[in-house]
Amino acid sequence: xxxxxxxxxxxxxxxxxxxxYFLSSMFTVMVxxxxxxxxxxxxxxxxxxxxxxxxxxxxxxxxxxVFSFFFVLYSMSSFLQSRKKEFGLxxxxxxxxxxxxxxxxxxxxxxxxxxxxxxxxxxxxxxxAILLVAENVLIIxxxxxxxxxxxxIVVTFSSFFVLFFCISIFVSFILRxxxxxxxxxxxxxxxxxxxxxxxLSILAALLIIAGYGTALYVQGVQVVFAxxxxxxxxxxxxxxxxxxxxxxxxxxxKNNKTVFWRKTxxxxxxxxxxxxxxxxxxxxxxxxxxxxxxxxIGALYGFHSLITKGGKDSDLYTYxxxxxxxDREEVVKEDVRKMNAILQEDKVETKMEALELTxxxxxxxxxxxxxxxxxxxxxxxxxxKENELNPGEHEFIVVKQNGVGMMQGLGASEDxxxxxxxxxxxxxxxxxxxxxxxxLPNDSYYVVNDNIxxxxxxxxxxxxxxxxKAKEGQPDQKLIEAxxxxxxxxxxxxxxxxxxxxxxxxxxxxxxxxxxxxGIVFFVSAGSFLYFRLFTDLEEEKRKFRSIAKIGLTQTELxxxxxxxxxxxxxxxxxVALIHGSVALTALSHMFHYDLTIESTFVLGSFALIQVIYFxxxxxxxxxxxxxxxx
Numbered sequence: 001x002x003x004x005x006x007x008x009x010x011x012x013x014x015x016x017x018x019x020x021y022f023l024s025s026m027f028t029v030m031v032x033x034x035x036x037x038x039x040x041x042x043x044x045x046x047x048x049x050x051x052x053x054x055x056x057x058x059x060x061x062x063x064x065x066v067f068s069f070f071f072v073l074y075s076m077s078s079f080l081q082s083r084k085k086e087f088g089l090x091x092x093x094x095x096x097x098x099x100x101x102x103x104x105x106x107x108x109x110x111x112x113x114x115x116x117x118x119x120x121x122x123x124x125x126x127x128x129a130i131l132l133v134a135e136n137v138l139i140i141x142x143x144x145x146x147x148x149x150x151x152x153i154v155v156t157f158s159s160f161f162v163l164f165f166c167i168s169i170f171v172s173f174i175l176r177x178x179x180x181x182x183x184x185x186x187x188x189x190x191x192x193x194x195x196x197x198x199x200l201s202i203l204a205a206l207l208i209i210a211g212y213g214t215a216l217y218v219q220g221v222q223v224v225f226a227x228x229x230x231x232x233x234x235x236x237x238x239x240x241x242x243x244x245x246x247x248x249x250x251x252x253x254k255n256n257k258t259v260f261w262r263k264t265x266x267x268x269x270x271x272x273x274x275x276x277x278x279x280x281x282x283x284x285x286x287x288x289x290x291x292x293x294x295x296x297i298g299a300l301y302g303f304h305s306l307i308t309k310g311g312k313d314s315d316l317y318t319y320x321x322x323x324x325x326x327d328r329e330e331v332v333k334e335d336v337r338k339m340n341a342i343l344q345e346d347k348v349e350t351k352m353e354a355l356e357l358t359x360x361x362x363x364x365x366x367x368x369x370x371x372x373x374x375x376x377x378x379x380x381x382x383x384x385k386e387n388e389l390n391p392g393e394h395e396f397i398v399v400k401q402n403g404v405g406m407m408q409g410l411g412a413s414e415d416x417x418x419x420x421x422x423x424x425x426x427x428x429x430x431x432x433x434x435x436x437x438x439x440l441p442n443d444s445y446y447v448v449n450d451n452i453x454x455x456x457x458x459x460x461x462x463x464x465x466x467x468x469k470a471k472e473g474q475p476d477q478k479l480i481e482a483x484x485x486x487x488x489x490x491x492x493x494x495x496x497x498x499x500x501x502x503x504x505x506x507x508x509x510x511x512x513x514x515x516x517x518x519g520i521v522f523f524v525s526a527g528s529f530l531y532f533r534l535f536t537d538l539e540e541e542k543r544k545f546r547s548i549a550k551i552g553l554t555q556t557e558l559x560x561x562x563x564x565x566x567x568x569x570x571x572x573x574x575x576v577a578l579i580h581g582s583v584a585l586t587a588l589s590h591m592f593h594y595d596l597t598i599e600s601t602f603v604l605g606s607f608a609l610i611q612v613i614y615f616x617x618x619x620x621x622x623x624x625x626x627x628x629x630x631x
Contacts (some may be wrong), residue, residue: 004106007103007106007107007110008106008110009467010107016184017276018111018259021111021425021528022070022111022114022115022118024071024524024525024528025068025071025072025111025115025119026115026118026119026122027119027157027524028064028067028068028119028525029115029118029119029120029123029160030119030120030122030123031064031115031520032064032065032068032119032156032159032160033119033120033126033152033153033156034130035064036149036151036153036155036156037123037127037130037131037149038131038151040149040151040152040155041131041147041149042147042325045241048193057596058524063160063518064518065163065434066523067522067525068160068163069163069166069167069365070163071525071528072112072167073167073170073171075350076231085546087100089527090103097116097201100527101173104168104171105168105171108164108167108168108171109164109165109168110162111164112161112163112164112165112168112353113161113164115160115164116156116157116160116161117157117162118489119156119160119325120153120156120157123156124149127146127149127217128146129190131146136173141236143525148356152256157629161190166215182262182567187394194248195246196244196245196247196248196251197248198248200240200243200244200245200248201240201244201248203237203240203243204237204241204244204245204246205237205245206237207233207234207237207240208233208234208237208238208241208285210233210236210237211230211233211237212234213581214226214229214233215230215234215583215586215587216583216586216587216590218587218590219590219591219593220590220593223587223588223590224591226576226587227587230587238284238287238288238576238580239284240262241284241576242279242280242283242284242287242443242572242573243275243280243281243284244285246280246572247280250269250272253269254269257574262394264298265368268565272565272568279533279569282466282529282530282533283572283573283576284518284573285526285529286526286529286530286573286574286577287573287574287576287577287580288364289522289523289525289526289529289575290522290523290526290573290574290577290578290581290582290607291576291577291584292522293518293519293520293522293523293526293579293607294502294519294577294578294580294581294584294603294604294607295580295581295585296515296518296519297515297516297519297603298581298584298585298588298596298599298600298603298604299455299585299588300512300515300516301512301586301599301602301603302309302585302588302589302596302599302600303508303588303592303598304505304508304512304595305598305599306326306503306592306594306596307504307508308504308505315438315441315497315566316386316438316439316469317383317384317441317468317497318350318383318467318468318470318479318483318496318498319339319343319350319465319470319482319483319486319494319495319496320441320465320466320467320468320494320496321335321336321339321466321467321469321490321493321494321495322493322494322495323335323463323464323493324493325463334380335490335493336354336466337587338489338490339341339466339468339486339490339494340352341567342433342482342485342486342489343468343482345479346481346482346485347475347478348470348474348479348482349470349471350464350468350469350470350471350480351383351468351469352469353379353383353466353467353469354464354465354466354467355372355376355379355380355464355465355466356440356462356464357370357372357462357463357464357465358370358371358372358459358462359371359459359460359461359462359463360456360457360459360460361460368460368461369419369440369445369446370444370445370446371445371446371447371448371453371456372440372445372446372447373447373448373450374388374389374391374447374448374449374450375439375450377389377439377447377590378390380439380467381439383467383469384439384469386437386439389435389447391448391449391452392449393446393449393451393452394427394429394433394452395429395447395449395452396421396429396430396432396447396448396452397431397432397433397434397435397446397448398416398417398433398434398435398444398445398446399435399436399437399439399440399442399444399445399447400434400436400437400443400444401436401437401438401441401442401444412479415433416431416444416446417434419431421446421457423452423455428454431446438485440465441465441467442465452578453578476498479498479499480496480498480499480502482496482498482513483496483498483499483500483502484496484499486499487499511614521608523607526573527611527614529619530569530570530573533569534566534569534618534622536595538625538626541626542626545558545561545562545626547567555627558626558627559623562619562622562623562626563619563623566615566618566619566622567615569616570609570611570614570615571615572610574607574611578604578607578608579604581600581604582600582604585599585603585604586600586601
């Protein structure tokens with residue numbers, strides 16, 4: 001058997017440990033290859049289609065490539081740590097340090113080569129499906145037909161071959177073989193029970209509480225200024241949580257005889273106490289990476305919901321005409337005629353309402369204010385089946401534009417409410433109440449009784465508001481196309497909510513699509529870190545449980561202990577990350593004054609469900625491996 005065959009067989013014999021590394025690497029190659037398929041698609045060759053998407057995918061590909069370097073490097077360090085005894089046996093058989101380094105180099109090159117080939121092949125298999133998804137998510141008018149991505153294959157293969165080659169050289173260069181006795185006894189030597197500082201444990205709790213409190217307290221633009229300090233404080237608190245506070249809690253539980261001596265808790269807490277030194281940094285890294293993934297995807301999804309839902313809620317009308325201030329009545333009538341002709345040509349069924357807006361100057365404090373007859377307001381309200389207003393004699397009702405998030409009315413509603421209006425007969429009237437409504441596309445205004453309106457005198461200026469409400473059940477594409485024609489032919493005088501949302505989705509789709517991919521890559525990598533940590537200590541766990549089984553440990557008790565151990569390993573950092581993510585998304589909702597509960601629950605719940613499924617799969621194989629050795 002040649003040395004290369006020896007390295008190849010080593011990989012096969014350790015396939016259980018290498019499979020997570022191999023699959024995760026293959027997944028990152030597939031994602032990178034998917035971006036390459038998009039970037040080099042013939043549809044984009046003329047440079048006219050969604051250049052923002054191409055730029056975003058290029059940046060995302062770079063992020064994934066850089067992250068892959070550190071991910072593979074960490075993976076290799078986990079493998080080498082678990083193979084100390086193997087290196088010791090090889091040295092006993094006469095292997096030199098140079099040969100061990102060469103073996104590690106060849107193994108990593110072999111895994112990297114097949115992971116790259118596998119990622120490209122899987123990308124090719126699902127290329128058409130991914131292109132169809134991208135065509136709809138990115139809102140591309142041209143069809144993204146399947147093509148054989150020769151250039152994308154070359155770029156992906158060469159990029160990741162260089163990556164694995166450089167890491168293989170780096171790892172083999174820094175690899176150090178310790179004394180033979182230390183290598184042989186490496187996994188049997190006690191690592192020592194970690195010590196916890198009460199001061200640092202209290203500091204960890206205070207830092208996290210302070211970070212959470214600040215994030216949940218600030219509102220609006222203050223969230224931006226508090227973001228960096230909160231991130232630093234919570235990150236430091238998270239590190240101390242796993243390295244100090246968790247160890248301190250385990251010590252307290254061990255000292256509680258009622259808890260420690262209950263059934264199999266002795267095995268659980270004793271094992272956690274000795275393994276926490278190694279697991280703490282892994283927990284911290286997984287928690288931070290997962291938090292970044294949760295927060296990024298939740299923020300992107302929430303911001304998209306804010307824009308689209310806010311636009312729909314604040315714009316009750318399908319089309320609006322907004323004349324320029326200098327436009328005369330003849331110009332307005334001609335523009336309205338053009339808009340009606342376009343809608344009729346595109347066979348869009350609508351109902352139109354028009355209103356001449358009159359602005360008065362009731363007091364010097366308020367300045368110019370829009371005052372609307374109740375009858376005119378109710379005409380527009382009936383168009384949308386909204387509640388009508390019927391102000392009494394000498395009653396002024398302040399109407400504030402409603403909406404969500406940034407779309408909320410930010411007009412001078414408070415100033416209007418505090419003003420006292422003087423009528424022509426000298427009588428002074430105080431506004432009665434404020435309501436929120438989107439019936440008229442204006443920020444804040446008064447609605448008054450028709451009789452009172454006649455006593456207001458002459459307006460300081462007039463304007464026009466013309467709106468169209470489309471009949472329900474018409475295809476969205478028809479409404480969008482008509483909106484496009486109106487916007488092009490009347491410039492910024494015509495406004496179509498459906499067309500504007502279409503343009504927003506067209507611009508935002510690539511960001512959401514790319515952010516989702518990057519977030520998934522981060523989350524999969526975090527799960528792989530946990531897998532490495534679990535199976536690194538598998539041989540030691542087998543010996544431990546085999547010894548305990550000799551003194552009466554049953555299969556039921558074994559299952560119980562292993563389930564708790566694996567659950568703590570898998571869910572401790574994820575639970576912390578879910579809490580971090582929920583606080584971050586709550587702060588984001590405070591920033592935009594928009595409730596992100598539904599979006600946050602969907603994103604965080606989806607990732608939690610994925611982690612639960614991953615836990616059951618890994619636990620099944622882990623228990624199977626342990627039982628095979630113990631019973």
